[in-house]
Amino acid sequence: MKHLLSLVALLLAVSTSVVAQEKQPLKFVDATALNICGHTLRTDKSPYFRFDCEPYNLNNSYIERYSRYSTGLYVMFRTNSSQVVATWENVPRRAGDNMTAITQLGLDLYIKHDGRWVFCQSGRVSTDPTKSKRTKTIVKNLAEGEKEFMLYLPLWCELKSLEIGVDKNAVIEPIPSPYKYKVLNYGTSITHGASASRPGLTWSARMSRNLGIDFINVGFSGNGKMQREIVPLLCKVECDALLCYCFGNPSAKEIEERVDYFVDELVKAHPGKPIIFIRPLHNELEYFDMVQREKLVHKLSVINRKIAEIKKRHKDVYYLDEPFPHGDDFEGSVDKSHLNDLGFDRVIKTYQPQIAKIFRKYGIK
Amino acid sequence: MKHLLSLVALLLAVSTSVVAQEKQPLKFVDATALNICGHTLRTDKSPYFRFDCEPYNLNNSYIERYSRYSTGLYVMFRTNSSQVVATWENVPRRAGDNMTAITQLGLDLYIKHDGRWVFCQSGRVSTDPTKSKRTKTIVKNLAEGEKEFMLYLPLWCELKSLEIGVDKNAVIEPIPSPYKYKVLNYGTSITHGASASRPGLTWSARMSRNLGIDFINVGFSGNGKMQREIVPLLCKVECDALLCYCFGNPSAKEIEERVDYFVDELVKAHPGKPIIFIRPLHNELEYFDMVQREKLVHKLSVINRKIAEIKKRHKDVYYLDEPFPHGDDFEGSVDKSHLNDLGFDRVIKTYQPQIAKIFRKYGIK
Numbered sequence: 001m002k003h004l005l006s007l008v009a010l011l012l013a014v015s016t017s018v019v020a021q022e023k024q025p026l027k028f029v030d031a032t033a034l035n036i037c038g039h040t041l042r043t044d045k046s047p048y049f050r051f052d053c054e055p056y057n058l059n060n061s062y063i064e065r066y067s068r069y070s071t072g073l074y075v076m077f078r079t080n081s082s083q084v085v086a087t088w089e090n091v092p093r094r095a096g097d098n099m100t101a102i103t104q105l106g107l108d109l110y111i112k113h114d115g116r117w118v119f120c121q122s123g124r125v126s127t128d129p130t131k132s133k134r135t136k137t138i139v140k141n142l143a144e145g146e147k148e149f150m151l152y153l154p155l156w157c158e159l160k161s162l163e164i165g166v167d168k169n170a171v172i173e174p175i176p177s178p179y180k181y182k183v184l185n186y187g188t189s190i191t192h193g194a195s196a197s198r199p200g201l202t203w204s205a206r207m208s209r210n211l212g213i214d215f216i217n218v219g220f221s222g223n224g225k226m227q228r229e230i231v232p233l234l235c236k237v238e239c240d241a242l243l244c245y246c247f248g249n250p251s252a253k254e255i256e257e258r259v260d261y262f263v264d265e266l267v268k269a270h271p272g273k274p275i276i277f278i279r280p281l282h283n284e285l286e287y288f289d290m291v292q293r294e295k296l297v298h299k300l301s302v303i304n305r306k307i308a309e310i311k312k313r314h315k316d317v318y319y320l321d322e323p324f325p326h327g328d329d330f331e332g333s334v335d336k337s338h339l340n341d342l343g344f345d346r347v348i349k350t351y352q353p354q355i356a357k358i359f360r361k362y363g364i365k
Numbered sequence: 366m367k368h369l370l371s372l373v374a375l376l377l378a379v380s381t382s383v384v385a386q387e388k389q390p391l392k393f394v395d396a397t398a399l400n401i402c403g404h405t406l407r408t409d410k411s412p413y414f415r416f417d418c419e420p421y422n423l424n425n426s427y428i429e430r431y432s433r434y435s436t437g438l439y440v441m442f443r444t445n446s447s448q449v450v451a452t453w454e455n456v457p458r459r460a461g462d463n464m465t466a467i468t469q470l471g472l473d474l475y476i477k478h479d480g481r482w483v484f485c486q487s488g489r490v491s492t493d494p495t496k497s498k499r500t501k502t503i504v505k506n507l508a509e510g511e512k513e514f515m516l517y518l519p520l521w522c523e524l525k526s527l528e529i530g531v532d533k534n535a536v537i538e539p540i541p542s543p544y545k546y547k548v549l550n551y552g553t554s555i556t557h558g559a560s561a562s563r564p565g566l567t568w569s570a571r572m573s574r575n576l577g578i579d580f581i582n583v584g585f586s587g588n589g590k591m592q593r594e595i596v597p598l599l600c601k602v603e604c605d606a607l608l609c610y611c612f613g614n615p616s617a618k619e620i621e622e623r624v625d626y627f628v629d630e631l632v633k634a635h636p637g638k639p640i641i642f643i644r645p646l647h648n649e650l651e652y653f654d655m656v657q658r659e660k661l662v663h664k665l666s667v668i669n670r671k672i673a674e675i676k677k678r679h680k681d682v683y684y685l686d687e688p689f690p691h692g693d694d695f696e697g698s699v700d701k702s703h704l705n706d707l708g709f710d711r712v713i714k715t716y717q718p719q720i721a722k723i724f725r726k727y728g729i730k
Contacts, residue, residue: 097490101462119695125462127492141656197705291506330484340562342706
């Protein structure tokens with residue numbers, strides 16, 4: 001009897017393999033027929049723009065370009081296909097050195113498994129900027145049945161098109177975002193995603209999955225400086241809370257000049273909602289460049305003074321301030337400015353419980 | 366009095382800044398005048414080759430190429446310079462997509478600080494393969510006094526030359542390796558370093574600093590398959606212990622065919638020394654590709670059977686086998702094959718205590 005069962009199991013295994021390995025003909029659907037989420041503010045100009053920068057006179061070519069990046073966007077769909085293939089094309093650009101090209105130009109597929117979203121596989125790319133259109137099988141030989149997917153889009157490029165390929169006879173349909181509440185997550189390159197190893201490992205994406213709350217990625221690499229021109233955008237976005245990591249990029253002088261207006265306007269536009277600021281993630285002791293160290297010490301003193309003043313007039317403003325949120329062995333950074341996945345993990349371990357606790361006071365959970 | 370002290374402090378700070386920010390003229394020394402460590406077997410052919418592949422008839426173009434890579438090498442020196450600059454040139458190659466270009470082509474500087482080696486700054490690169498020679502200031506404005514440095518070399522390229530630039534009037538000298546015991550760390554791309562975010566964050570480099578034991582990086586991306594041709598090299602290397610992560614690349618059939626000879630020869634060449642094997646780092650449950658999952662299940666059963674047989678005849682062979690060494694949320698991988706820094710951190714947290722415990726039994730500590 002035991003042998004018979006083993007034989008049946010073996011035959012089943014073999015037949016599954018054969019079926020699974022058979023090359024299935026494909027059909028492609030445009031991602032716009034599915035549910036593209038994570039925009040700062042949707043625009044008709046492109047489904048892959050975070051927002052339309054034109055109405056804002058930003059006068060900042062970086063933020064203008066970043067507004068067209070697919071940073072933080074994700075596509076929700078379900079399918080009973082045995083495989084997920086993607087064809088995507090981006091405006092050509094050369095990848096930077098302190099992040100993987102997957103993070104900058106690639107895709108990142110998550111699957112709903114046992115009630116949670118888990119990593120399925122990444123969509124690989126070339127670092128050759130002339131190869132800006134590609135078709136890749138992200139995963140194949142999936143078990144039978146319908147499954148839900150979340151596909152994170154590239155963090156550092158302008159996406160021109162995206163099509164999802166599935167088995168010719170399969171059903172593929174949009175599904176709603178899994179998130180009810182929305183947090184505007186404004187900040188610098190670290191918020192933008194430097195240097196997570198794939199698009200689904202940003203601080204925003206990980207905290208969204210962990211807490212079941214949509215952290216919208218409004219990070220602008222090198223340009224999360226509380227510029228006056230960006231304030232009207234941040235005021236217009238409908239959200240339940242704001243998280244601001246915006247003391248890393250600006251100088252102490254810029255913080256001194258800008259933070260009052262920045263906070264006062266946000267509080268006016270989002271009354272009664274929590275606005276959480278986070279200290280620069282690095283500690284002065286890790287800078288062996290004494291000039292940088294000195295600047296950071298000075299900046300921290302300015303931030304502390306300004307935040308103390310602001311908290312007196314705004315009860316819903318919070319400041320999270322741990323000395324070594326990314327670890328005191330300094331291994332959590334790739335280049336002293338940007339976090340690697342270990343650094344993000346430690347920052348999330350440090351701050352996520354504090355953020356969740358504040359949110360719970362406001363019914364955001 | 367308090368004001369006077371503040372004033373003195375301010376003046377001192379200002380004068381330090383001015384001195385530190387002044388551009389210092391440089392002198393360059395060839396890295397060969399310092400102490401280059403971490404070779405599998407030093408060869409006269411190049412100070413940056415891990416070993417000379419010629420005597421071994423490897424008949425494997427990958428391993429032959431990797432033997433010329435500077436993977437796992439590090440340069441030890443001390444200097445009283447206010448800055449550390451580097452000029453380095455590699456044989457041109459296009460960086461891959463699942464690692465940073467810093468990891469593949471860049472440098473990684475550590476500094477001895479409060480008795481431990483901590484990250485100072487990375488040596489940045491371009492992903493443009495035509496820019497294979499560059500000069501970069503890695504750190505500047507260092508505090509006065511002599512400091513010790515460890516400079517990790519690129520993991521995925523053949524280094525043609527390396528010069529270290531310091532202040533013209535500074536002293537720069539070689540210092541000994543900080544490590545007494547040597548572990549031959551043989552394996553696949555994961556041992557090679559995929560996908561640490563910089564050269565100093567490989568499994569080998571981190572465990573070396575953590576335990577004060579030199580883990581020599583003998584990882585061959587995609588080719589850590591216990592091939593018969595590589596055995597004479599591994600037998601020849603003088604070491605105090607062996608760590609083998611070599612069940613990821615070979616098929617179940619290759620493991621079945623090769624592992625007995627591999628272990629028997631290593632035991633003969635390194636009698637009485639611990640040889641630790643580690644299971645494939647991934648768990649079958651994280652593969653949604655059912656064919657891959659099935660293959661891994663089968664491979665694990667073969668490994669378990671072979672290891673049980675081997676342990677009966679070799680008392681110094683160990684097998685470390687935790688089900689989710691890189692975490693059961695599957696966030697520790699960039700592409701399901703390779704670990705990101707979070708994955709490496711979890712693997713180290715899981716296995717380092719077990720490895721250290723075995724080593725202590727053999728007086729390696």
